[in-house]
Amino acid sequence: MPQASSISVLVVDDQLTMRALIxxxxxxxxxxxxxxxxxxxxxxxxxxxxxxxxxxxxxxMPKMDGLALLRAVRSHPPIRQTAFVMLTGRxxxxxxxxxxxxxxxxxCVKPFTVQGLREKIEQVFGPLT
Amino acid sequence: xxxxxxxxxxxxxxxxxxxxDLEGGLLAMQEGAxxxxxxxxxxxxxxSIKGGAGAFGLEPLVRFAHVFETLLDAVRSGTVPNTVExxxxxxRASDILADHVSAARGLGDxxxxxxxxxxxxxxxxxDPNAAPAAHAxxxxxxxxxxxxxxxxxxxxxxxxxxMDDDDLGFVFVPQTITVEAQxxxxxxxxxxxxxxxxxxxxxxKANETALLLRELSRLGPIKATLDDSALPALGELDxxxxxxxxxxxxETEEDESxxxxxxxxxxxxxxxxxxxxxxxxxxxxxxxxAVAEAPPVVEAVEPAPxxxxxxxxxxxxxxxxxxxxxxAPxxxxVVEAAKPxxxxxxxxxxTPKATPVEVPGPGQxxxxxxxxxxxxxxxxxxxxxxxxxxxxxxVGEYGIAPSSNLAMGLDELEQLTREIQDSVMAIRAQPxxxxxxxxxxxxxxxxxxxxKQARLVMEGENTEVDKTVIERxxxxxxxxxxxxxxxxxxxxxxxxAAGKNPEGVVRLAALHRSGRIVIExxxxxxxxxxERVFGIAxxxxxxAPDLQLxxxxxxxxxxxxxxxxxxxISDVSGRGVGMDVVKRSVQALGGRISIAxxxxxxxxxxxxxxxxxxxxxxxxVDVAGETLVVPLAAIVxxxxxxPEEVRPLGPVxxxxxxxxxxVPLIDVGQALGYRDHSPAPTDGVVLLVEGEDGxxxxxxxxxxxxxxxxxxxxxEQNYQQVEGVAAATILGDGRVALILxxxxxxxxxRRDGGAPRPTEPTLIAAE
Numbered sequence: 001m002p003q004a005s006s007i008s009v010l011v012v013d014d015q016l017t018m019r020a021l022i023x024x025x026x027x028x029x030x031x032x033x034x035x036x037x038x039x040x041x042x043x044x045x046x047x048x049x050x051x052x053x054x055x056x057x058x059x060x061m062p063k064m065d066g067l068a069l070l071r072a073v074r075s076h077p078p079i080r081q082t083a084f085v086m087l088t089g090r091x092x093x094x095x096x097x098x099x100x101x102x103x104x105x106x107x108c109v110k111p112f113t114v115q116g117l118r119e120k121i122e123q124v125f126g127p128l129t
Numbered sequence: 130x131x132x133x134x135x136x137x138x139x140x141x142x143x144x145x146x147x148x149x150d151l152e153g154g155l156l157a158m159q160e161g162a163x164x165x166x167x168x169x170x171x172x173x174x175x176x177s178i179k180g181g182a183g184a185f186g187l188e189p190l191v192r193f194a195h196v197f198e199t200l201l202d203a204v205r206s207g208t209v210p211n212t213v214e215x216x217x218x219x220x221r222a223s224d225i226l227a228d229h230v231s232a233a234r235g236l237g238d239x240x241x242x243x244x245x246x247x248x249x250x251x252x253x254x255x256d257p258n259a260a261p262a263a264h265a266x267x268x269x270x271x272x273x274x275x276x277x278x279x280x281x282x283x284x285x286x287x288x289x290x291x292m293d294d295d296d297l298g299f300v301f302v303p304q305t306i307t308v309e310a311q312x313x314x315x316x317x318x319x320x321x322x323x324x325x326x327x328x329x330x331x332x333x334k335a336n337e338t339a340l341l342l343r344e345l346s347r348l349g350p351i352k353a354t355l356d357d358s359a360l361p362a363l364g365e366l367d368x369x370x371x372x373x374x375x376x377x378x379x380e381t382e383e384d385e386s387x388x389x390x391x392x393x394x395x396x397x398x399x400x401x402x403x404x405x406x407x408x409x410x411x412x413x414x415x416x417x418x419a420v421a422e423a424p425p426v427v428e429a430v431e432p433a434p435x436x437x438x439x440x441x442x443x444x445x446x447x448x449x450x451x452x453x454x455x456x457a458p459x460x461x462x463v464v465e466a467a468k469p470x471x472x473x474x475x476x477x478x479x480t481p482k483a484t485p486v487e488v489p490g491p492g493q494x495x496x497x498x499x500x501x502x503x504x505x506x507x508x509x510x511x512x513x514x515x516x517x518x519x520x521x522x523x524v525g526e527y528g529i530a531p532s533s534n535l536a537m538g539l540d541e542l543e544q545l546t547r548e549i550q551d552s553v554m555a556i557r558a559q560p561x562x563x564x565x566x567x568x569x570x571x572x573x574x575x576x577x578x579x580x581k582q583a584r585l586v587m588e589g590e591n592t593e594v595d596k597t598v599i600e601r602x603x604x605x606x607x608x609x610x611x612x613x614x615x616x617x618x619x620x621x622x623x624x625x626a627a628g629k630n631p632e633g634v635v636r637l638a639a640l641h642r643s644g645r646i647v648i649e650x651x652x653x654x655x656x657x658x659x660e661r662v663f664g665i666a667x668x669x670x671x672x673a674p675d676l677q678l679x680x681x682x683x684x685x686x687x688x689x690x691x692x693x694x695x696x697x698i699s700d701v702s703g704r705g706v707g708m709d710v711v712k713r714s715v716q717a718l719g720g721r722i723s724i725a726x727x728x729x730x731x732x733x734x735x736x737x738x739x740x741x742x743x744x745x746x747x748x749x750v751d752v753a754g755e756t757l758v759v760p761l762a763a764i765v766x767x768x769x770x771x772p773e774e775v776r777p778l779g780p781v782x783x784x785x786x787x788x789x790x791x792v793p794l795i796d797v798g799q800a801l802g803y804r805d806h807s808p809a810p811t812d813g814v815v816l817l818v819e820g821e822d823g824x825x826x827x828x829x830x831x832x833x834x835x836x837x838x839x840x841x842x843x844x845e846q847n848y849q850q851v852e853g854v855a856a857a858t859i860l861g862d863g864r865v866a867l868i869l870x871x872x873x874x875x876x877x878x879r880r881d882g883g884a885p886r887p888t889e890p891t892l893i894a895a896e
Contacts, residue, residue: 002307002308006308007308014173014177015143015177015180015181016139016143017136017139017140017143017177017181017184018177018180018181018184020135020136020139021136021184024132024133024136049405050405051311053308053311060172060173060176061173062170062173081306081310081311082311083306083311089176089179089180093298093299096301097299100301103304104304105303105304105305105306106301106303106304107301110180110183110184111180111183111184120303123303123305124303124304124305124306125305125306125307125308126305126307
């Protein structure tokens with residue numbers, strides 16, 4: 001059973017509010033190593049400089065959106081194995097299907113609860129301690 | 130939960146920015162910008178507001194934003210055509226969205242009727258039948274969500290049902306992964322790519338790349354690749370020049386600083402680039418980010434060579450075993466460290482206050498500071514300035530030579546103090562954008578109310594000015610804009626009849642001019658009807674009927690107390706207050722306002738304010754035993770008049786002949802009511818001053834003490850407004866001095882004809 005505190009997370013969202021909310025939720029779950037990026041471009045730079053175990057990314061962002069980020073992550077061998085959870089504003093089939101195509105690990109619909117987010121992450125990593 | 134409350138505050142701050150983005154985007158759309166990027170930005174703004182509102186359970190806001198977002202999504206996908214008419218509707222919707230945000234914040238109410246009507250209107254645009262299934266969102270998240278009790282967990286709003294995979298219409302299988310698998314797959318973290326491009330200086334100083342490579346090899350196994358593609362043909366080869374680049378793959382447990390240490394002695398003699406991981410990662414990044422993120426080092430040198438077709442590989446000797454050190458902690462990420470350098474540098478300007486600073490986007494390092502802390506800092510710096518001035522004065526009183534160490538040290542202190550002051554003021558400087566962005570809505574509303582067509586053009590939104598000034602700009606600008614639309618612009622029919630575009634243009638501009646901020650509000654309307662203005666002023670007893678006034682003076686009659694040209698007081702520019710109130714509040718800030726008009730072509734209000742309300746450069750003078758400060762910006766020159774230059778004018782007044790013109794002489798002591806009888810101007814000093822409107826006057830003072838920067842203490846806040854006095858200050862010796870309001874003094878003299886100042890502001894007709 002993986003420890004939440006040993007999993008590093010990169011939160012990607014253009015909204016400061018959302019990043020703060022996600023960080024807050026992650027902290028409640030037990031995550032300690034949490035970094036943030038405001039868009040896909042920054043996120044990719046961040047990951048290439050220092051990989052993370054998990055990326056939680058918004059879809060709709062300026063510069064490089066969540067799908068483009070997912071694609072970029074999967075095409076870079078050193079960070080290809082990063083777990084990727086996409087956040088969406090609504091359960092949009094087309095969007096999720098494309099994300100699946102690009103190898104998304106899971107998705108989560110906003111607004112979410114702490115428990116809801118936890119479940120989504122556990123579906124990827126297994127039960128967290 | 131405090132943290133959540135804090136996030137909520139952030140959310141509302143962010144909403145302000147998002148609403149501004151939204152409005153900006155919609156205005157661009159109205160101007161005909163139909164590009165996808167604009168539409169996307171507009172969509173994202175509404176989407177983000179809705180997202181945040183959902184997290185905090187702000188139900189009415191979510192509901193309205195949802196309808197708005199749905200229509201924007203349809204525009205984005207091309208289902209609903211992006212037209213100018215649509216943009217107008219969306220703009221009105223954005224106003225209501227702004228109201229919802231304010232209401233959610235507890236500031237103001239939403240007209241629920243108008244909101245429902247707008248929601249219905251938006252829904253009629255989104256024709257669901259016309260939307261192709263592929264673009265239509267299949268399932269909407271349950272937008273109207275119940276507000277969560279305060280104790281609920283973080284964004285504890287939505288039911289978990291919202292996340293059910295069933296919503297998708299297909300089964301989503303989460304892809305599991307283990308941290309171990311990630312670790313196994315990840316590249317060893319101790320691989321570095323070191324790129325070395327020696328400059329000719331390196332060789333000139335008898336350094337050797339081979340030595341550097343050998344040193345590197347002590348850190349771990351290396352694999353060096355030589356790129357000689359820039360090497361010219363032998364005949365063209367300059368033996369003194371450097372042409373090659375080494376790329377070294379290094380595996381080491383050491384951190385970046387250890388690698389840098391190797392190059393300590395060739396610092397500056399070679400272009401060095403150290404990146405974590407294989408070089409390929411960097412290349413991939415560069416191609417992905419076709420922006421200016423490429424390391425600046427490479428750009429700085431000669432034209433980049435094409436990749437070498439046949440790189441020469443050199444396998445360096447194995448590392449010396451004993452050099453291997455204990456595992457160092459993971460180094461700071463390279464890219465991150467390079468970020469500050471990549472941030473756009475603000476163009477250098479003469480004064481920090483006037484520097485146009487790019488507002489940093491999200492993610493750039495921005496520190497949010499409680500404004501109270503900055504205010505406190507500015508207060509303290511103000512005290513420091515006074516203290517420094519006091520100290521300098523005391524030292525001066527002891528007759529210490531200016532060349533002494535003490536005096537020189539004090540000079541340095543003064544310079545430093547000024548620099549600190551400028552820097553601190555720059556912290557509080559803000560672009561006027563925050564005020565300007567509220568204006569498009571005002572213009573829409575006023576135009577609607579007065580049945581006029583108006584388009585607002587804004588310029589210089591990024592002009593920076595101290596926060597204290599920003600806060601006080603809103604009211605005068607609002608008033609001037611209302612006035613421009615209500616009184617300046619003609620009705621569409623009148624405009625058509627006059628051969629003009631039925632849509633009037635109102636221009637709002639901000640600029641820096643001679644150490645002040647100038648706000649201009651102009652319209653292309655009918656201009657001031659001078660005959661009517663003059664008639665009204667006479668009828669209301671504000672001026673004598675036989676008074677001879679220039680066109681400019683007639684225009685500025687509208688600032689007289691009790692003057693209002695509106696036949697009926699409309700809600701729009703009226704509310705009983707006229708431009709005189711605006712003028713007075715502007716003057717209280719040390720500012721001036723004037724109007725210029727051209728019949729048939731429009732009018733321009735010009736408002737000028739100091740860049741800060743905290744400090745002022747002034748001339749300290751003695752008048753009737755009192756110490757006064759005259760703002761340096763107003764002083765043209767100082768002189769000692771000769772008797773033949775002073776000519777009497779009328780029973781009490783006199784003028785001073787300055788070169789070819791005559792300037793009215795004003796005894797400051799008399800103007801402020803310090804004394805009844807003026808001494809002969811030839812006994813004192815005369816300051817030739819110029820008002821904001823260009824009118825000149827010669828102020829008589831008893832003596833001049835010198836030029837000084839003073840910290841402004843508002844008289845209004847501490848006492849009350851006094852005509853002729855702009856503010857007060859504390860001088861170096863601790864005494865309080867009044868700061869003269871030059872314009873008001875000139876205006877008083879003009880009205881009073883030099884008579885002693887009455888206690889109440891006088892009307893021109895009272896003479």
